[in-house]
Amino acid sequence: MKLTKSNGSEEKPHVMWKGRKYALMPYLNGFRIRSRARGDEIDWKFTHMSADKAGREALKKFEERAEGVRPKRGTPTLEDLIAAYKEIPKRAGQAAEKQNIYCLRSVVRTALGKTLDKAFPQQIGPDLWAEFQKARLDGRLDYSTRRPGNAAINSTVRCAKSIFIPQLIADYAKKGIEIPANATVIKWLPEMALPKPKALGAALLAKWLSLPTGDPMRDAIGLGRFAGLRREEASACRRDWIVEDRGAVYVEMRDRPDQGFLTKTGEMYRALVVNDEFATELLAKPAGHIVTMPKRIRSRDEWFERKPQAWLKPFVGGAKKPFHRLRSLYADEVAEFTEEAVAARQAGIKAASKNLGHTNTATTKKSYLSGDTKPQKKGAA
Known part of the structure; x- marks a missing residue:
C-alpha cells in the first residue's frame, strides 16, 4: 500500500492497492484516480497537490472504503440481517438456510476478521468476496490458474452470496436493511474438472x-x-x-x-x-x-x-x-441397470426380427412389439 512509480522514460505515478495498480492522472494541478471496472467504480480528485500527497490521500480512501463508512448508531449489523433472513419466506429449505449462514460467517471472519455482529451489510460486495478468496489462496489472488481447492472456495462464496440475491432485497428493505447494489458481483475462481472420489x-x-x-x-x-x-x-x-x-x-x-x-x-x-x-x-x-x-x-x-x-x-x-x-x-447403479435393460431389449428385438423373417428391426419394433405406442397396421409385413 504505497505510492510507486513505473520504470520508463517518463514517470507515471500510481497507487497499488490489494495487488491492483491505479494510475494517478494529472488533473487541475493535482491528480485523479478513475476506475470503471464493475464493482470497483471510483472517481477521486486530488487537486492542487503533489503526486506523493495525492497517493497518500488515495490510500486513505481505499482504507476507508475497505472498512466501510462508520455506521450510525443503530445501523443494522449482519447479525441483524441474518435474523431477518431467517424470517423471510424463501425457496431455500432449512438445511440450505443453515449452510448459507454458516458460509457467510466463514467469509466475514476470514476476510474481515470480524463476527457478524461487528460487520455491516454495507461491507458486502466484490471486495469482501475477493478478500476471502485471497485469504484462502494464501494471499495471492489468481483468476487464471485452475486449482483443486478453487471449487470449495467458490462453493462457500456461492452459498454466502445466496443471502443477498435480488429476490430478497425488497424484504430486507421492509425491515430497514439496505443491501449494496453490487453485493452479488463476484469474480469466480477457475475450477478443475476432477473425477469424483473413488468409493470402496x-x-x-x-x-x-x-x-x-x-x-x-x-x-x-x-x-x-x-x-x-x-x-x-x-x-x-x-x-x-x-x-x-x-x-x-x-x-x-x-x-x-x-x-x-x-x-x-x-x-x-x-x-x-x-x-x-x-x-x-x-x-x-x-x-x-x-x-x-x-x-x-x-x-x-x-x-x-x-x-x-x-x-x-x-x-x-x-x-x-x-x-x-x-x-x-x-445413480451409477441405476444407470447400469438401465444400460443392461437397453442392451437386453436390443438383443431381444434382433432375435424377434430374425425369427419373424424381417430384413431390419424397424418393422419389428413398429408393428409387433408390445412396447409400441402406435396402432398396428393391417396387413403389415
Missing part, C-alpha cells in the same frame, strides 16, 4: 451387511445407498412412503404436508430400491419412521448430521459430503 463400494456393502436388521445405521445407509435418498429425506422417510408395484419396491417421493415434509424440487417420483434384501426389510417395517432412533438419542437431526457421516468416511474416498456420495453410487 464392496467394502461399504460388506460393512453394511454386518449391521443387524433394524439397526438405525443400517436403515439410514440403506435409504441413501439403495434408494438414493438425501440425508433429510432419509430422516423423514416413513413406512407409508414404501410401495410395491409389479414385484419392485419403491420409495414414493412427494410432498407430504400432513407429515411436515416437502420435497426439495416439488417433483413427485418413485425411487427404486436396488437391493432386494433391503427392499424386503422395508416392506416388513411397522408404521412410523423407517429409521427409528434409540431412546438415548435426543436429536434426530443431529444424529443424521453426524453419525452416518462418520460411519461412511472410510468408504467414500474423502468426499466432503459422505451421505450425499451414496446418492451418486445409487
Whole structure:
C-alpha cells in the first residue's frame, strides 16, 4: 500500500492497492484516480497537490472504503440481517438456510476478521468476496490458474452470496436493511474438472451387511445407498412412503404436508430400491419412521448430521459430503441397470426380427412389439 512509480522514460505515478495498480492522472494541478471496472467504480480528485500527497490521500480512501463508512448508531449489523433472513419466506429449505449462514460467517471472519455482529451489510460486495478468496489462496489472488481447492472456495462464496440475491432485497428493505447494489458481483475462481472420489463400494456393502436388521445405521445407509435418498429425506422417510408395484419396491417421493415434509424440487417420483434384501426389510417395517432412533438419542437431526457421516468416511474416498456420495453410487447403479435393460431389449428385438423373417428391426419394433405406442397396421409385413 504505497505510492510507486513505473520504470520508463517518463514517470507515471500510481497507487497499488490489494495487488491492483491505479494510475494517478494529472488533473487541475493535482491528480485523479478513475476506475470503471464493475464493482470497483471510483472517481477521486486530488487537486492542487503533489503526486506523493495525492497517493497518500488515495490510500486513505481505499482504507476507508475497505472498512466501510462508520455506521450510525443503530445501523443494522449482519447479525441483524441474518435474523431477518431467517424470517423471510424463501425457496431455500432449512438445511440450505443453515449452510448459507454458516458460509457467510466463514467469509466475514476470514476476510474481515470480524463476527457478524461487528460487520455491516454495507461491507458486502466484490471486495469482501475477493478478500476471502485471497485469504484462502494464501494471499495471492489468481483468476487464471485452475486449482483443486478453487471449487470449495467458490462453493462457500456461492452459498454466502445466496443471502443477498435480488429476490430478497425488497424484504430486507421492509425491515430497514439496505443491501449494496453490487453485493452479488463476484469474480469466480477457475475450477478443475476432477473425477469424483473413488468409493470402496464392496467394502461399504460388506460393512453394511454386518449391521443387524433394524439397526438405525443400517436403515439410514440403506435409504441413501439403495434408494438414493438425501440425508433429510432419509430422516423423514416413513413406512407409508414404501410401495410395491409389479414385484419392485419403491420409495414414493412427494410432498407430504400432513407429515411436515416437502420435497426439495416439488417433483413427485418413485425411487427404486436396488437391493432386494433391503427392499424386503422395508416392506416388513411397522408404521412410523423407517429409521427409528434409540431412546438415548435426543436429536434426530443431529444424529443424521453426524453419525452416518462418520460411519461412511472410510468408504467414500474423502468426499466432503459422505451421505450425499451414496446418492451418486445409487445413480451409477441405476444407470447400469438401465444400460443392461437397453442392451437386453436390443438383443431381444434382433432375435424377434430374425425369427419373424424381417430384413431390419424397424418393422419389428413398429408393428409387433408390445412396447409400441402406435396402432398396428393391417396387413403389415
